[in-house]
Amino acid sequence: MKKSLEKFKVRIDQNLNRSEKSIALPPDLLKIEETIGVYKQVCTTLQKKFSEGLQGFGKGTDGPSVDRRLKKTGDFILGQTLAEIGRGLLKQSSSSCLAQVLVEVGGLCNCLAQNQVNYDISVEQIIVGKLGEVLSTDLPNILAGRKQLDRYILELDTAKARLDKAKEEELHGAPGVGARIDRLVEDLDDTARKVEQTRDVLAADMLVFLARDSELAGIVAQYLEFRGNLNLDNSTQIGEMKPRLEMIRSTRRGFPIFGCALKDHISWFNLESGIAYPLQLCISKLIELGLDEEGLFRLAAGSSKVKRLRAEIDAGQATLSSLEGCDHHVLTAIIKTYLRELPSPLFGGELYQDWLETANLQGEDRFDGIWNLLQSEHLPRDNYRNIHYLFKFLHEVTRYSEKNKMTASNLAIVITPNVIWSTNDVQDVMDVGVGGVLAQVVELIILQQSWFFQNEKEIVWSEHLNPLGACSPSVNHEVVPSLMVGTTV
Structure with missing residues (x-):
C-alpha cells in the first residue's frame, strides 16, 4: 500500500508541478500526534518491564497452568524441601523442635509461593493486559485513522491536479471540457469533505487518548496496589506463623539447663519439687549409691564423663535410670558445675x-545473722528451697565422714566458692582470708541445717523427680497452605 501511494504521488507531481500539496494535519494536531508517539514508547516499555519478572508469563491462568507456575517458584521449591527434610527428621526424632519448625515453615513457603503466583497473574491480566489493549487496539486505531487521512489527502491532491489540468485544457479551447470540469469540481468537494471528516475523527481519537492520561497513570498505581497486597499478605501470614513457631520452641524452653537462672529453670519446667533438676537428679543418685565414697566433692572426676553427663542433662536426656555407671565423683562434679x-x-x-x-560475727550473733539472711526478702524463695535441699544432703555426707573423709569443714571449703561470690567482683572469694571466713558460715549451716530449716517439712530426695524429656510433638506435621496448589485466579 505504501509503495502504491508513493507511485501515485510521483504521477501527481509529474502531471502538476505547479499544484500545491494539501496539509494533512495542522501544527497543533501534529504536536498531539508527536505526543501520542511518546505515549506509545512509554506503554511499550512499561509492558515489557512489568512482564519481565512474571513467572510463567503468557502460559495461561487455568488450574494446570497455575500449578505449573507455582511449582517453578523459589518459595515453593524451598517449602517442599524444608517440609520433606522436616518430615524425615520427625521420623527419626518425633520430639525434634527443629523438625516441627521445618514442616511449619515449609507450609508457609508454599503459601508465600501461592501469593506470588496470584500476584503474577493479577499483574499479567490487569496491568500488562490493559497496556496490551492500548498497544494492540487504541494506538493502532489512531494509526489506521492517520493512514486513512493520508490516502484521502492523496486523493484530494489528485482531484486538484485533474481539475487544474482540465481548466488548463479549457483555456486552450479543448471541446467538451466544461462538463468534465463540473464533475471534477464535485469529486474535489466530495474528497475534501472526506478529508475534513477523517481529520476530525482522527483529532477526536487522539484527544480522547490524551484524556486517558490519568487512566494510564492509574494502571501504574494499581501495580503498586498489587505489590502492597502481596507484601501485606506475606507479612500477615509470617506474623501469624511467629507465635506458632514460638509455641513449638517453647516446648524446648529452658534448654540448655546449665547457665539458666534458677527461677526460670524451675518455672519453665514446672518442677513440682521446686529443686533444680541437676541437683535433685545427682543427689538422688548419690543417696542411692551411698555416701561412704572417699573424697566426695573433693576428688576430681574424669573430664570426658563429666562433659557427657552435662550434655545429657542439657539435652533433657538424663534420668535416674540413665545414670547407671556414673561414679560418685562425676555426680558431685556436676553439682559443683x-x-x-x-x-x-x-x-x-x-x-x-x-x-x-x-x-565476721561470733557466737549467737552469727547464728542470728545467718537466720536473718536465709529469711531475707532479698533471698528468692527458689534459692531458699534449693539451699535447704543441698545442705540437708551435705549434712548427710558428714554423717559418713569417717569413711568419706569429708567433714563439714572439708565440705565447706570446696562448696563455698560455688554458692557465694560477688557479682560485682569486689572481692575474690578464693582469697584465703575472705574464702576462709565465708567457709565458716557454710560449715555452720551444714552442721546446724536442722536448726536453720526447722520450720520446713522433711525432704524426700527423689520426690517429684520426673524426667524432663524433650519437647513433645504438638503440631500437625502435614503441610497445609492457606491457598492450595492449583487455585485459579
Missing part, C-alpha cells in the same frame, strides 16, 4: 556483703 554456672549465686547476688559481715 551447675552451682558455679548459675547467673546469680545460690546464696543471693545482692547479699554478698551481708554474708561477709555475718561471717
Whole structure:
C-alpha cells in the first residue's frame, strides 16, 4: 500500500508541478500526534518491564497452568524441601523442635509461593493486559485513522491536479471540457469533505487518548496496589506463623539447663519439687549409691564423663535410670558445675556483703545473722528451697565422714566458692582470708541445717523427680497452605 501511494504521488507531481500539496494535519494536531508517539514508547516499555519478572508469563491462568507456575517458584521449591527434610527428621526424632519448625515453615513457603503466583497473574491480566489493549487496539486505531487521512489527502491532491489540468485544457479551447470540469469540481468537494471528516475523527481519537492520561497513570498505581497486597499478605501470614513457631520452641524452653537462672529453670519446667533438676537428679543418685565414697566433692572426676553427663542433662536426656555407671565423683562434679554456672549465686547476688559481715560475727550473733539472711526478702524463695535441699544432703555426707573423709569443714571449703561470690567482683572469694571466713558460715549451716530449716517439712530426695524429656510433638506435621496448589485466579 505504501509503495502504491508513493507511485501515485510521483504521477501527481509529474502531471502538476505547479499544484500545491494539501496539509494533512495542522501544527497543533501534529504536536498531539508527536505526543501520542511518546505515549506509545512509554506503554511499550512499561509492558515489557512489568512482564519481565512474571513467572510463567503468557502460559495461561487455568488450574494446570497455575500449578505449573507455582511449582517453578523459589518459595515453593524451598517449602517442599524444608517440609520433606522436616518430615524425615520427625521420623527419626518425633520430639525434634527443629523438625516441627521445618514442616511449619515449609507450609508457609508454599503459601508465600501461592501469593506470588496470584500476584503474577493479577499483574499479567490487569496491568500488562490493559497496556496490551492500548498497544494492540487504541494506538493502532489512531494509526489506521492517520493512514486513512493520508490516502484521502492523496486523493484530494489528485482531484486538484485533474481539475487544474482540465481548466488548463479549457483555456486552450479543448471541446467538451466544461462538463468534465463540473464533475471534477464535485469529486474535489466530495474528497475534501472526506478529508475534513477523517481529520476530525482522527483529532477526536487522539484527544480522547490524551484524556486517558490519568487512566494510564492509574494502571501504574494499581501495580503498586498489587505489590502492597502481596507484601501485606506475606507479612500477615509470617506474623501469624511467629507465635506458632514460638509455641513449638517453647516446648524446648529452658534448654540448655546449665547457665539458666534458677527461677526460670524451675518455672519453665514446672518442677513440682521446686529443686533444680541437676541437683535433685545427682543427689538422688548419690543417696542411692551411698555416701561412704572417699573424697566426695573433693576428688576430681574424669573430664570426658563429666562433659557427657552435662550434655545429657542439657539435652533433657538424663534420668535416674540413665545414670547407671556414673561414679560418685562425676555426680558431685556436676553439682559443683551447675552451682558455679548459675547467673546469680545460690546464696543471693545482692547479699554478698551481708554474708561477709555475718561471717565476721561470733557466737549467737552469727547464728542470728545467718537466720536473718536465709529469711531475707532479698533471698528468692527458689534459692531458699534449693539451699535447704543441698545442705540437708551435705549434712548427710558428714554423717559418713569417717569413711568419706569429708567433714563439714572439708565440705565447706570446696562448696563455698560455688554458692557465694560477688557479682560485682569486689572481692575474690578464693582469697584465703575472705574464702576462709565465708567457709565458716557454710560449715555452720551444714552442721546446724536442722536448726536453720526447722520450720520446713522433711525432704524426700527423689520426690517429684520426673524426667524432663524433650519437647513433645504438638503440631500437625502435614503441610497445609492457606491457598492450595492449583487455585485459579
